[in-house]
Amino acid sequence: MMTTPGYDYDDPSLRPSPVTLDDLEKLKATVLFSSADEAALKTAGDVLAPQIDQILDVWYGFVGANPHLVAYFSTPSGTPLPDYLARVRARFAHWILDTCNRPYDEQWLAYHQEIAIRHTAEKKNETDHVDSVPYIPLRYMIGFIYPITATIRPFLTAAGHREEEVEAMFNAWFKSVTMQVTLWSYPYAKSVW
Amino acid sequence: MMTTPGYDYDDPSLRPSPVTLDDLEKLKATVLFSSADEAALKTAGDVLAPQIDQILDVWYGFVGANPHLVAYFSTPSGTPLPDYLARVRARFAHWILDTCNRPYDEQWLAYHQEIAIRHTAEKKNETDHVDSVPYIPLRYMIGFIYPITATIRPFLTAAGHREEEVEAMFNAWFKSVTMQVTLWSYPYAKSVW
Ligand code: HEM
Numbered sequence: 001m002m003t004t005p006g007y008d009y010d011d012p013s014l015r016p017s018p019v020t021l022d023d024l025e026k027l028k029a030t031v032l033f034s035s036a037d038e039a040a041l042k043t044a045g046d047v048l049a050p051q052i053d054q055i056l057d058v059w060y061g062f063v064g065a066n067p068h069l070v071a072y073f074s075t076p077s078g079t080p081l082p083d084y085l086a087r088v089r090a091r092f093a094h095w096i097l098d099t100c101n102r103p104y105d106e107q108w109l110a111y112h113q114e115i116a117i118r119h120t121a122e123k124k125n126e127t128d129h130v131d132s133v134p135y136i137p138l139r140y141m142i143g144f145i146y147p148i149t150a151t152i153r154p155f156l157t158a159a160g161h162r163e164e165e166v167e168a169m170f171n172a173w174f175k176s177v178t179m180q181v182t183l184w185s186y187p188y189a190k191s192v193w
Numbered sequence: 194m195m196t197t198p199g200y201d202y203d204d205p206s207l208r209p210s211p212v213t214l215d216d217l218e219k220l221k222a223t224v225l226f227s228s229a230d231e232a233a234l235k236t237a238g239d240v241l242a243p244q245i246d247q248i249l250d251v252w253y254g255f256v257g258a259n260p261h262l263v264a265y266f267s268t269p270s271g272t273p274l275p276d277y278l279a280r281v282r283a284r285f286a287h288w289i290l291d292t293c294n295r296p297y298d299e300q301w302l303a304y305h306q307e308i309a310i311r312h313t314a315e316k317k318n319e320t321d322h323v324d325s326v327p328y329i330p331l332r333y334m335i336g337f338i339y340p341i342t343a344t345i346r347p348f349l350t351a352a353g354h355r356e357e358e359v360e361a362m363f364n365a366w367f368k369s370v371t372m373q374v375t376l377w378s379y380p381y382a383k384s385v386w
């Protein structure tokens with residue numbers, strides 16, 4: 001399987017997350033995430049797998065159309081970096097299927113801590129060896145919960161599931177995206193997380 | 194009109210928000226919030242107004258059923274404070290209609306900065322003169338985006354609107370809740386907000 005540059009999900013040397021499994025259980029309860037959602041996400045993974053590029057086209061189109069967002073894929077003076085966009089896009093493709101198919105265990109938490117710091121000054125730009133702006137502000141991390149959730153809905157209808165099944169997949173996706181952005185907010189808040 | 198203790202939305206002495214109208218425009222673009230959403234929220238306000246208590250029963254039932262959440266309405270040793278819950282509930286009722294009906298202007302931003310600090314150690318417990326835990330962790334502020342958004346949907350169907358109208362009201366609500374939690378995350382992140 002062609003390896004994706006910088007995609008380190010299964011890297012055994014990942015540092016463990018500061019977030020414990022008990023923290024995760026409470027976070028799951030807060031977003032009402034249950035085993036039914038795990039099942040709905042598995043179905044969603046099958047539905048979304050053949051549509052990854054179309055989904056990423058929507059998200060990257062959205063970022064590209066907003067100067068205040070594409071700035072984070074650009075040099076400090078504002079020139080977009082095409083290979084940075086391309087390399088992150090390839091990891092973003094994995095993320096869609098990982099959201100649906102990976103067990104939410106300590107390895108999942110460890111990689112989310114890695115993704116968290118890759119959005120902040122602690123590690124942004126290192127993975128892709130680029131000269132870009134130092135961090136992504138928390139306001140846009142939380143703000144993205146809406147577009148990353150809402151734009152997935154039409155793709156969930158592509159395999160002809162009944163409305164309640166689409167609604168179940170959509171809610172499971174919404175819960176998971178909310179949990180993941182919550183995990184990625186850790187480095188921004190630390191002691192008050 | 195009976196005044197609600199601690200509800201200071203129209204208080205002229207509110208300090209201005211550190212968030213500018215330009216910041217707000219970019220945040221609106223990030224969640225795709227447009228004038229169509231403002232119209233949908235006005236309709237939602239009419240639909241939700243007769244159901245405020247039922248909505249608050251759902252949310253307060255959810256908090257009450259989760260020890261790790263009711264803790265924030267309790268003494269440091271874990272005893273829930275009924276009058277704290279009641280006073281905040283009354284302000285929460287205003288919040289539902291404010292979300293739908295208030296212009297999102299500098300006064301709106303100012304009161305959201307006030308609501309933000311009331312969730313943090315800077316001002317929690319002062320408004321209601323209670324001895325409770327010092328702050329609410331950021332993880333639950335972001336986590337609540339799911340329950341506060343998802344549980345509103347059935348209430349939006351109560352006035353018999355067509356499915357697309359309910360969908361428009363739901364998305365406008367989802368965008369607004371995401372923006373408001375983003376504004377309330379300011380004191381947790383400050384320089385990296
Ligand atoms: C719901 C919110 C978001 C999701 C789900 C998301 C998803 C991802 C994923 C999966 C990666 C690659 C992780 C890896 O290295 O394996 C990534 C990295 C990145 N994202 Fe996000 N992201 C979000 C918010 C944002 C925002 C608001 C921006 C700002 C435009 C942004 C810009 C970037 C950049 C520049 C990178 C590369 C970071 C680096 O240098 O390593 N992301 N994101």
Ligand code: HEM
Pocket residue numbers: 199200201256262263265266281284285288308311312316317318319320321329333334337338341370374
């Ligand atoms: C989407 C997320 C949330 C929304 C929309 C929300 C809404 C509100 C509103 C409208 C108020 C009253 C504001 C005012 O004083 O006028 C408030 C205060 C409060 N909320 Fe939240 N809240 C959220 C998250 C949370 C969470 C996660 C908790 C934890 C259980 C919580 C616990 C409280 C408490 C204890 C107060 C009183 C704070 C004080 O001492 O002044 N809230 N909230």
